[in-house]
Amino acid sequence: MIDDKMAKMAVNTLKKYCNTNFKTCNKCAVKDACCMPCRVFGNMNEINDVGTFESWRKPSERPPKFDLRQKYSADFRKYINEIFLREAEKYELPMNTANSIKWFENGKIKVTFVDNDMTYVGVAKCHPDDAFNPEIGVKLAIERAAQNMRKPFTPREGQAYCYVDENGVVRGTGFLGSFDSQLKVAMGNCFKTKAQARANVGRMMKRQERAIELLKTLRDEEDEYRGEGMM
Structure with missing residues (x-):
């Protein structure tokens, strides 16, 4: 039985088929039902409360987004490795922490970085209605792994x-809630391991310099405000 939902999905499917696949009507399989007197299917209004028959399919019935056999192609591996190295360098991820990249037929990409005993994962998933682009997927996955690795760590009491101290030396201490400790938390200058701290020395030194300049600006603005108030 054809119910309301199926009828709506048929409208959406015909509209998407028309607007996605063809710039002209010459090769359209349903042009004889559509083009007289005008381009009917392409101009139909989409019905928002349902999808298309493509999105209605069960995952097991949908065509794969990615052919897993490409993983064994030397050219494909070289192409992906170049992207991986470039993006890891862009986000200042230490390459000795790179562990793996996994591919899935549904267009999912998972990258893993291991830093000492900590594991950081980044995942990118291709939308069911989008074409799979491995370069975009790798970039997104690495960006998300970097975000997880850089997520601020707040020690417990x-x-x-x-x-990283003011000289760029990595040190260890205990969190006691002091003003100095609170400043380190605010700057993101707290790390679970020495290896993590060493990997972020450059970032922390730049952040300390910016923090000093910001405090000077706030000081000068407050002094100027107080001076105007006394006149």
């Missing part, structure tokens, strides 16, 4: 942590 009494918990040990590492930080």
Whole structure:
């Protein structure tokens, strides 16, 4: 039985088929039902509360987004490795932490970085209605892994942590809630391991320089405000 939902999906499917696949009507399989007197299917209004028959399919019935056999192609591996190395360098991810990249037929890409005993994962998923682009997928997955790796660490009371001091030296201490400790938390200068702190020395030194300049600006603005108030 054809119910309301199926009829709506048929409209959406015909509209998407028309607007996605053809710039002209010459090769359209349903042009004889559509083009007289005008381009009927392409101009139909989409019905928003349902999808198309393509999106209605069960995952097991949908065509694969990615042919897993490409993983064994030397040219494909070289292409992906170049992207992987470029993006990892862009986000300043230490390459000795790179662990794996996994591909899935549904267009999902998963990258893993291991730093000492910590594992950081980035995942990118291709939308069911989009064409799979491995370059975009790798870029998104690495960006998300970097976000997870850089997520600020806030120690608990009494918990040990590492930080980068004003000379770029990695040190360890315990979190006691002092003003100095709170400043380190605010700057993101708290790390679970020395290796993580060492990997972020450059970033922390730049962040300390910016923090000093910002505090000077706030000081000068407050002094100027106080001076105007006394006149």
